[in-house]
Amino acid sequence: MPALINVPPKARRGEVIEIRTLTSHIMETGFRHTADGKLVPRDIITSFSCRYNGAEIFRADLFPAIAANPYLSFFTVARESGKFEFEWIGDNGYSSTASASIIVE
Amino acid sequence: MPTTRRQFLSLAGGITTAGVMPVVTLRPIEATPAMLNTAIRNVVGEAPIRTGKVKLDIPPLVENGNTVPMTVSVASPMTATDYVKSIHVFNEKNPQPNIGNFYLTPSSGRAQVATRIRLADTQKVVAIARLSDDTFWQIAADVVVTLAACTEEMN
Numbered sequence: 001m002p003a004l005i006n007v008p009p010k011a012r013r014g015e016v017i018e019i020r021t022l023t024s025h026i027m028e029t030g031f032r033h034t035a036d037g038k039l040v041p042r043d044i045i046t047s048f049s050c051r052y053n054g055a056e057i058f059r060a061d062l063f064p065a066i067a068a069n070p071y072l073s074f075f076t077v078a079r080e081s082g083k084f085e086f087e088w089i090g091d092n093g094y095s096s097t098a099s100a101s102i103i104v105e
Numbered sequence: 106m107p108t109t110r111r112q113f114l115s116l117a118g119g120i121t122t123a124g125v126m127p128v129v130t131l132r133p134i135e136a137t138p139a140m141l142n143t144a145i146r147n148v149v150g151e152a153p154i155r156t157g158k159v160k161l162d163i164p165p166l167v168e169n170g171n172t173v174p175m176t177v178s179v180a181s182p183m184t185a186t187d188y189v190k191s192i193h194v195f196n197e198k199n200p201q202p203n204i205g206n207f208y209l210t211p212s213s214g215r216a217q218v219a220t221r222i223r224l225a226d227t228q229k230v231v232a233i234a235r236l237s238d239d240t241f242w243q244i245a246a247d248v249v250v251t252l253a254a255c256t257e258e259m260n
Binding site for chain 1: 213222
């Protein structure tokens with residue numbers, strides 16, 4: 001399982017909920033060298049997005065200054081029951097997705 | 106970097122006073138305050154940046170610069186007409202001045218993001234928020250880092 005998603009399973013309509021995501025990735029900065037002086041090429045996640053029933057509610061551009069295994073916490077208003085879809089895109093064609101569902105009462 | 110840390114340290118061992126050690130040579134590339142300004146201007150343009158509204162929670166002293174928890178929040182009602190469009194975080198002395206750009210919507214409900222960042226040195230971290238009326242607000246925090254991130258060798 002490459003990603004850990006924390007979305008409350010249930011919420012009241014109109015409630016502000018926190019969404020937390022953690023994904024497994026080395027986030028190699030591209031500024032480090034090996035012992036024999038070679039530059040270690042950059043390998044990071046550059047973009048994250050979250051869609052709520054198809055509409056984008058949060059997006060982030062990530063840089064090498066984001067720690068390995070990127071953690072993100074953000075908020076949204078629970079409008080309706082449905083699905084959150086998460087997507088991470090990065091160097092070397094990296095792409096990863098995850099989803100979580102919510103029941104809004 | 107042609108000189109390895111081990112070679113450098115054995116060389117520097119010959120110098121008795123730690124105060125004169127040219128530690129700077131261990132970090133060949135750093136974002137300078139000028140790079141920080143350029144990175145900020147790339148986002149903000151020529152608009153004035155006011156201080157306030159933004160809150161940056163980051164430890165003032167961190168032992169390990171490889172993972173520093175950081176929370177940025179903005180005082181905003183987050184309504185359809187008055188909300189935070191984006192939050193941008195910068196640093197002063199990492200090899201690159203950008204840390205992250207975060208894009209919110211009125212349906213975010215609360216203008217707050219949290220993540221974990223890397224800091225290569227003791228330095229200033231700057232958070233800037235763009236509101237829906239296209240005004241920019243900032244806050245800066247100083248962080249002392251005892252173990253730096255980014256520039257160590259890979260084994």
